[in-house]
Amino acid sequence: MKSSSKKFITVSIIVALIAVVFSAVYFTGTRKSKDVILVTHDSFVMSKELVADFDKSTGYKLKLIKAGDAGSLTNRLILTKNSPIADAVFGIDNTFSGLAQSNGILSGNLQATDFGDVCFNYDKKWFAEHKVTPPISIKELTLPRYKDLTVVENPNLSSTGLSFLAATIDELGASGWKSYWSDLKSNGVKVDSGWDAAYYTDFSGSSGKGEYPIVLSYASSPADEVRADGQSQTAAILDGCFRQTEYVAVINHAKNPNGAKALVNYLLGSKFQSSFPNSMYMYPMDRNVKIPSQWQKFTQVAAKTYGDHLDFAKNRKSWLADWSRIFG
Amino acid sequence: MVRSGSPKYLWGLALLFFGLFFYLPLGKLLATGVSSHFWSEVFNGRTLNIIWFTVWQAGVSALLSLFLGIPSAYVFYVKRYRFQRVFRALVSIPFMLPSIVVAIAFRSLLSGVNGTPIIILANTFMNYSIAVRVIGSAWSHLDPLTSDASELDGAGRIRTAVQIVLPQIKESIASVGVLIFLYCSANFGIVMVLGNVGTKTIETEIYTSATSFLNLHRSASLVLVQLAITFLTLFISGRLVSRSLTGNQREKQLGKNFDGRDVPALFLVILIVLILIITPMFSLLIRAFQSHGGWGIANFHNLATHGARDLLSISVGTAELNSLRNALVTLIISLLTGVLVSYLLAYAGLRRKMMRNLLDAFFLAPIGISSVILGFGFLVTFGDGAFPLRSSWLVTPIAQSLLAIPLVVRFVYPTIQAIPRNFLEMAEIDGADRLSSWRRVQFPLVRESIYLAAGYTVVLSIGEFGAANFLAYGDQATLPTVLFQLISRPGAQNYGMAMAASSLLTLVSGFAIYSFEYLSEVKG
Incomplete structure (x- = not known):
C-alpha cells in the first residue's frame, strides 16, 4: 500500500471524527441559563403546542x-x-411521595396535579366471543374460569403494580392478602415489568391485541378504546381500586429554581390541566376543568378506593419482600 | 546505557488518574460492601440462588461455546480453502457486537420466548467466535506430524482429534473457556433484555438493588461477590490464561485442503454457522426493514423521533451523536493513558521483581471490573461531594476509558517491551532526546498495536451499556441506553426503531473495526 493513500485514509478518518464531535456538541449543547429541565416518568405527555x-x-x-x-x-x-438532574419533577405519586419527602429531594411541597383509579379492565369483546361472564370483583380473579386470563404489573418495578398490591393489603387484610396473591399465582396470573408492557402488549383489548383479556390499568382506560361503533371495547372492574394521585414539585438544589416554580404553576394551570384526560388518561386536579364527553360516557370513578391511606414509606420494603417471596 | 526510569511527573500523572478514577470508586464500593449487612445480604436463599444462576448460566454457555468452537476451529483454521478469511471475519463479527444489539437480535428471532435457554444461546453466539479464534490459532500452530502418523495408523479423524490434538491444545481450550465464563458472568445487557421477571444475575441485581430499591449496601455486597468470583476464577486458572495469551512460539503450519473424511465436520460447522451466527443477524436486518405497512425504511425514518408516546428524552439520532462523541473522547483518553502506562511499565527500570509485579497489577486491575460495577462506583463516588463529575457528560467517556485502558495496555505493552534495547541505544548515541526517540524509533514499531487497540476502544465505547445505564440519561443518553428503553417498552414503532438502530450500530461497529484493522495492516 502506498503511503500517500494510507495518509489519505488516516486524514479522512480524523476529519470524520472531528466533524462528528462538533455536530454532537452542536446538537446536545450545554445548559443555558433560561433552560428549565423537567424530569418525568415515561408515561408523561406534553404536546409540542x-x-x-x-x-x-x-x-x-x-x-x-x-x-x-x-x-x-x-x-x-x-x-x-x-x-x-433537573429543576422540577412530575410524576412522583402517592406511593412514592413519602420516600421522596423523607430523603429531602424536594424544595417546598408536592402539589397534586391529577388523579386516577387503578382498577382492572377487561376486554368485553373477548368475553362475549368466549361466552364467559366477565368478573366483577378482584376476588373472582382466582376462580378457575378466569385461569390464565389476567396480567398485572410487578409492584417492585411499577407504581401501578404497587398500587394494586396496597389495595389488596387494605381490602383483604394482613391475613388475607398473601393467600390471595398465592391463589392469583396458581391461577396463572402473568406479571409484567410495567404498565406499558401489560397494557400495550399483553392485553387483548388494546392496540397490542395480546393474549390476556384482563389487565391491571385505570378506570379511565376504556375511554381510549372506543371503536368505530361508538362503543368501548373494554370496561373497568370497579372493585379493589386504588386512587393514585400524581404530584409536581421543585427539586432541591435546582439550578433554575425560578424557572421550576414557573413550570409548576404552569402544570397546575388550566391549559395544562385540561390536557390530562386526553394525553395521560388521568383526571385533572382542577375541578373547574371540563372533562371530555367521551369520558363521561365510558369511565367512572370508583365508589370506594383502597390502600391510599397506608404508610408506603414505612411498609413498602416488607410488602415487596413478602410479595417477592410468593412470586420468587 | 539506556536511560532507565521515566520522569516522575509522568508516573504521578498515571498514578493520579488511576487513583482518582479507579481506586477511589472501588474503595468506596468496598467500604460500603464490607459492612455488617454483608452476611445477611449475601447468605440468604434469594441471593444464593442469584449467585448460583449467574455461575451456572455462564458455565453452560462457556461449555457450549467450546463444544461448538472446537470443530469450527478445525474447519476455519486448520484447513485451507478459498475465501477462508471472509468466513473467519464473518464468524468473528458477533464478538464485536454490543451485547444489547445481540440481545435485540435474539429478541427479534424468538420474540416472546424469554428466559434462560435464550440467554445461553445469546451468550454462545457472542463467545463462539473467540473460542474459534483462540483454539483455531493454537491448533494451526501444532506440528502436523503426530496427527498424520496417527492417521496413517488408521485412526479416524475424530479419534485423532480427541486423542492426539486436543491433549496438545488443552491449555488454550481451558484458558479461553475461563475467559468466556468470565464474560458470561457479566452479561448485563443480555440478561436485562432477554431475562424474565424472575431472571436475575449478580449484575442485574446490583443494578436493581441500587436503582429500584436504593439498597446500596446490598449492591455493594454483591459487587464483592462478583469480584470474588472473578478473582477466584482468574487465580485458579491464572497460569493457563497468561500462558496462552502470550502467543504461540511455534510457527504456523500451512493448512491442508478438505478431503472426504472432513465431510461430517464440515457439515456440522455449516449447520452451526447457519443456525447460531447467520440467522440472528439476518433476522435483525429483516425486522429493521419491516414495519406496519409492510417493507420499507419507515423504522429508519422514525429514528429522528422520540419513539411512540414520546418515550425517549432525545431522538435516536441525537443519542447516536452522543455515542460517537463519547467514543472519540474515550479513544483520546484511553490511548494517551494506555500508551503512557505501557511506556512507563516497559521502561520502569525496576530491578526488584516484586515492585514490577505490583505496578503491573495496579494498572491492569481494571480488567477484572465489569462495566456495571464501574458505573455503580462512579455513581456513588462522583454523584456529589468533592468531585461532582456525574452531572457532566464527561462522566460516561471517563468510565468507558477505564474499561478500555487495560485493553490498550495489553495490546501496546508487549510490543514496546519487544523493542530491542540496542535500537534505543543507537538512537541515543545519535543524539535523540526522549521525545524524538519515541517518535522516530518506538512509535513506528508499536503503531500497529496502537491502531488495533484504538479499534477495540471505539467498539467498546459505542457498545458499552452497563456503565452508561447508570450514568448517561436524559439528553446524554447513549445509543445502547436508548436501545434498551425502546426494546423494553413495547409498541410496534419502538420495536421497529430498536431493530433499525441495532442494524446501524452493527454497521458502525463493523466500520470501526474494519478501518482500524486496515490501518494496522497498512504499514507506512
Whole structure:
C-alpha cells in the first residue's frame, strides 16, 4: 500500500471524527441559563403546542427528561440529590411521595396535579366471543374460569403494580392478602415489568391485541378504546381500586429554581390541566376543568378506593419482600 | 546505557488518574460492601440462588461455546480453502457486537420466548467466535506430524482429534473457556433484555438493588461477590490464561485442503454457522426493514423521533451523536493513558521483581471490573461531594476509558517491551532526546498495536451499556441506553426503531473495526 493513500485514509478518518464531535456538541449543547429541565416518568405527555406555549408565556426554555416509572424516577432523584438532574419533577405519586419527602429531594411541597383509579379492565369483546361472564370483583380473579386470563404489573418495578398490591393489603387484610396473591399465582396470573408492557402488549383489548383479556390499568382506560361503533371495547372492574394521585414539585438544589416554580404553576394551570384526560388518561386536579364527553360516557370513578391511606414509606420494603417471596 | 526510569511527573500523572478514577470508586464500593449487612445480604436463599444462576448460566454457555468452537476451529483454521478469511471475519463479527444489539437480535428471532435457554444461546453466539479464534490459532500452530502418523495408523479423524490434538491444545481450550465464563458472568445487557421477571444475575441485581430499591449496601455486597468470583476464577486458572495469551512460539503450519473424511465436520460447522451466527443477524436486518405497512425504511425514518408516546428524552439520532462523541473522547483518553502506562511499565527500570509485579497489577486491575460495577462506583463516588463529575457528560467517556485502558495496555505493552534495547541505544548515541526517540524509533514499531487497540476502544465505547445505564440519561443518553428503553417498552414503532438502530450500530461497529484493522495492516 502506498503511503500517500494510507495518509489519505488516516486524514479522512480524523476529519470524520472531528466533524462528528462538533455536530454532537452542536446538537446536545450545554445548559443555558433560561433552560428549565423537567424530569418525568415515561408515561408523561406534553404536546409540542403546550411546550411552546410555556416557553412563550414565561420566557424560559423547557427541556424534558424521562427517567423510567415513578419508582425509578424517585430513586434516581435520591441517588443524585446533591447535584440534581433537573429543576422540577412530575410524576412522583402517592406511593412514592413519602420516600421522596423523607430523603429531602424536594424544595417546598408536592402539589397534586391529577388523579386516577387503578382498577382492572377487561376486554368485553373477548368475553362475549368466549361466552364467559366477565368478573366483577378482584376476588373472582382466582376462580378457575378466569385461569390464565389476567396480567398485572410487578409492584417492585411499577407504581401501578404497587398500587394494586396496597389495595389488596387494605381490602383483604394482613391475613388475607398473601393467600390471595398465592391463589392469583396458581391461577396463572402473568406479571409484567410495567404498565406499558401489560397494557400495550399483553392485553387483548388494546392496540397490542395480546393474549390476556384482563389487565391491571385505570378506570379511565376504556375511554381510549372506543371503536368505530361508538362503543368501548373494554370496561373497568370497579372493585379493589386504588386512587393514585400524581404530584409536581421543585427539586432541591435546582439550578433554575425560578424557572421550576414557573413550570409548576404552569402544570397546575388550566391549559395544562385540561390536557390530562386526553394525553395521560388521568383526571385533572382542577375541578373547574371540563372533562371530555367521551369520558363521561365510558369511565367512572370508583365508589370506594383502597390502600391510599397506608404508610408506603414505612411498609413498602416488607410488602415487596413478602410479595417477592410468593412470586420468587 | 539506556536511560532507565521515566520522569516522575509522568508516573504521578498515571498514578493520579488511576487513583482518582479507579481506586477511589472501588474503595468506596468496598467500604460500603464490607459492612455488617454483608452476611445477611449475601447468605440468604434469594441471593444464593442469584449467585448460583449467574455461575451456572455462564458455565453452560462457556461449555457450549467450546463444544461448538472446537470443530469450527478445525474447519476455519486448520484447513485451507478459498475465501477462508471472509468466513473467519464473518464468524468473528458477533464478538464485536454490543451485547444489547445481540440481545435485540435474539429478541427479534424468538420474540416472546424469554428466559434462560435464550440467554445461553445469546451468550454462545457472542463467545463462539473467540473460542474459534483462540483454539483455531493454537491448533494451526501444532506440528502436523503426530496427527498424520496417527492417521496413517488408521485412526479416524475424530479419534485423532480427541486423542492426539486436543491433549496438545488443552491449555488454550481451558484458558479461553475461563475467559468466556468470565464474560458470561457479566452479561448485563443480555440478561436485562432477554431475562424474565424472575431472571436475575449478580449484575442485574446490583443494578436493581441500587436503582429500584436504593439498597446500596446490598449492591455493594454483591459487587464483592462478583469480584470474588472473578478473582477466584482468574487465580485458579491464572497460569493457563497468561500462558496462552502470550502467543504461540511455534510457527504456523500451512493448512491442508478438505478431503472426504472432513465431510461430517464440515457439515456440522455449516449447520452451526447457519443456525447460531447467520440467522440472528439476518433476522435483525429483516425486522429493521419491516414495519406496519409492510417493507420499507419507515423504522429508519422514525429514528429522528422520540419513539411512540414520546418515550425517549432525545431522538435516536441525537443519542447516536452522543455515542460517537463519547467514543472519540474515550479513544483520546484511553490511548494517551494506555500508551503512557505501557511506556512507563516497559521502561520502569525496576530491578526488584516484586515492585514490577505490583505496578503491573495496579494498572491492569481494571480488567477484572465489569462495566456495571464501574458505573455503580462512579455513581456513588462522583454523584456529589468533592468531585461532582456525574452531572457532566464527561462522566460516561471517563468510565468507558477505564474499561478500555487495560485493553490498550495489553495490546501496546508487549510490543514496546519487544523493542530491542540496542535500537534505543543507537538512537541515543545519535543524539535523540526522549521525545524524538519515541517518535522516530518506538512509535513506528508499536503503531500497529496502537491502531488495533484504538479499534477495540471505539467498539467498546459505542457498545458499552452497563456503565452508561447508570450514568448517561436524559439528553446524554447513549445509543445502547436508548436501545434498551425502546426494546423494553413495547409498541410496534419502538420495536421497529430498536431493530433499525441495532442494524446501524452493527454497521458502525463493523466500520470501526474494519478501518482500524486496515490501518494496522497498512504499514507506512
